[in-house]
Amino acid sequence: MSHPPMMPFEEALLAIESASPCLVEKESLPLNQALERVLAIDVIADINIPPADNSAMDGYALCSDDWQDKRLFSVSQRIPAGIAPDTLQPGTCARIFTGAMIPKGADTVIMQENAHIDASGKVSFSHIGSKGDNVRKAGQDVTKGQIVLTKGIRLKPQHIGMLASLGIEQVYCYEKLKIGILTTGDELVPPAADRLEIGQIYNSNSAMLVSLIQSLGHSIPHVLHAKDNIIETENALQALSRECDLILSSGGVSVGEEDHVKQVIEQNGSLNLWKVAIKPGKPIVFGRVFETPFIGLPGNPSSTLVTFHWFARTAILAHSGERYKRPTRFKVQTDARRSKAIARDEFIRASLTEQNKAQPHAQQSSGALFASCVCDGYLHIPAKHTIEENLTYDFYPFSSF
Numbered sequence: 001m002s003h004p005p006m007m008p009f010e011e012a013l014l015a016i017e018s019a020s021p022c023l024v025e026k027e028s029l030p031l032n033q034a035l036e037r038v039l040a041i042d043v044i045a046d047i048n049i050p051p052a053d054n055s056a057m058d059g060y061a062l063c064s065d066d067w068q069d070k071r072l073f074s075v076s077q078r079i080p081a082g083i084a085p086d087t088l089q090p091g092t093c094a095r096i097f098t099g100a101m102i103p104k105g106a107d108t109v110i111m112q113e114n115a116h117i118d119a120s121g122k123v124s125f126s127h128i129g130s131k132g133d134n135v136r137k138a139g140q141d142v143t144k145g146q147i148v149l150t151k152g153i154r155l156k157p158q159h160i161g162m163l164a165s166l167g168i169e170q171v172y173c174y175e176k177l178k179i180g181i182l183t184t185g186d187e188l189v190p191p192a193a194d195r196l197e198i199g200q201i202y203n204s205n206s207a208m209l210v211s212l213i214q215s216l217g218h219s220i221p222h223v224l225h226a227k228d229n230i231i232e233t234e235n236a237l238q239a240l241s242r243e244c245d246l247i248l249s250s251g252g253v254s255v256g257e258e259d260h261v262k263q264v265i266e267q268n269g270s271l272n273l274w275k276v277a278i279k280p281g282k283p284i285v286f287g288r289v290f291e292t293p294f295i296g297l298p299g300n301p302s303s304t305l306v307t308f309h310w311f312a313r314t315a316i317l318a319h320s321g322e323r324y325k326r327p328t329r330f331k332v333q334t335d336a337r338r339s340k341a342i343a344r345d346e347f348i349r350a351s352l353t354e355q356n357k358a359q360p361h362a363q364q365s366s367g368a369l370f371a372s373c374v375c376d377g378y379l380h381i382p383a384k385h386t387i388e389e390n391l392t393y394d395f396y397p398f399s400s401f
């Protein structure tokens, strides 16, 4: 029996990165609801930040050319933050406070720790530093007309702060994606079931997929489960397609006659991707069913996790308008050795030692989820590579996803 060639990991990833159009519209949100939402427009500054030259210190503003050692200055005005100062009288200084506007005619602020006030209230300065010291120039942070935040970023607290400092209180974000989840399998019962009958296991992928999607900030209108038959699978996919922007499933995508997801997609949509050279997680379906974009992940829980991290997450980011960046990685060595090279890119669940070496967990079965609970991330062994102590490999911490 001949087997179709597997699709290389990198090729599958590129295909998903380039073929996932944005599926959602923009909505306007007040800043207090915009945290972790995806920005739908470029934000251009229509003011300078700071708007005017201002003092970085509590002290005295003067014209640096007027300074001489021991020269006495009279204090011609007092400038707290929030008021418009007068032009500085030549040869004088102004008492000034942090954040207050620098008066015209002054170019430098001397902090009060370096000022000496005599009995008559005149001030001299032991040293002045350089011209411009302690003056925060208008626009030094952001210049009017500058693109400050770009479309596609996920808004973090510092972005919200920046928007507020531009005077923006409503911002356009992409709507959340509505993602439907389908798990499949006769052997699965919900974790709430009292006890397992012979042959049964708890449905762990359902809760795991829900939380993976929650961690990306999207909504999950429906979570369904179908027994291993065409009718239930088809009904569930049809129901999900009515209310969701995207459907994610686990299980039923292998080659056995009990694997119905693939068949239902073939009859009611289209398949784009099939058998990726990745371990764990070879069988993946990427296509459309009843007009709705669909990603079918393998049912083995570790395969579900790995293929979610690499493929579903990538597609979800793109479909939700979020700019995609490959997960952060760093180079590590490993104590492990393996002279045999395999044809698939491997994502080995591994811990980092104090010497920053990756130590693979002993149990790497695609059905075994425990390793990913006690490890730090994935050690990536590219296809056709052996594992050797003196070579370096990419390590992807789970927090990168």
Ligand SMILES: Nc1nc2c(c(=O)[nH]1)N[C@H]1C(S)=C(S)[C@@H](COP(=O)(O)OP(=O)(O)OC[C@H]3O[C@@H](n4cnc5c(N)ncnc54)[C@H](O)[C@@H]3O)O[C@H]1N2
Pocket: 183, 184, 185, 187, 188, 201, 202, 203, 204, 205, 206, 250, 251, 252, 253, 254, 255, 256, 259, 281, 282, 283, 297, 298, 299, 300, 301, 303, 366, 367
């Ligand atoms: N003859 C072949 N058999 C298999 C192949 C193959 O190429 N030829 N590929 C294997 C690989 S690799 C994987 S991965 C699985 C993928 O199978 P499916 O995605 O069709 O998943 P199922 O068969 O439905 O289940 C696999 C496994 O995972 C357990 N499972 C499924 N759903 C859940 C869930 N929601 N929660 C917890 N556990 C779940 C299920 O009980 C099975 O043990 O196919 C191999 N076979």
Ligand code: MOO
Pocket: 278, 279, 280, 281, 282, 283, 298, 300, 303, 366, 367
């Ligand atoms: O790679 Mo499969 O995904 O071995 O379980």
